[in-house]
Amino acid sequence: NFCNFLLNNSEFAARLSSLALESAYSGVNDAYLKIVRDKSFTSAGYSLSVGNNSVDIAVCKDSPPPTCAGAGYQRITATGRISSGGHMLYRRLEAVVDVNSSTGGATLVSIGEVAI
Secondary structure: OHHHHHHHHHHHHHHHHHHHHHHHHHHHHHHHHHHHHOOOOOEEEEEEEEOOEEEEEEEEEOOOOOOOOOOOEEEEEEEEEEEEOOEEEEEEEEEEEEEOOOOOOEEEEEEEEEOO
């Protein structure tokens, strides 16, 4: 019946949206590891495959807001994408990493979803 059709479609869409968000988290983790290994890492953009999904990642450093997160910080922007039935679903996360110039330690200060 029509109610079951709507319920199944909404559950499917929620699952796809969740997969896009998981892809974005994978992108943040990948960029964070790159920062831990290379404290001056930046990237105008690179892509990563996560299963059948993909994520676009950018990392900026030391630029003032809103361009980046400010001096001493790196901002990771990761956009997870999933394609299904000719439609694309996107979820985006932004994370801020504090790189301590004295110790070389990299700390994830914040992470959150942002509107696309």
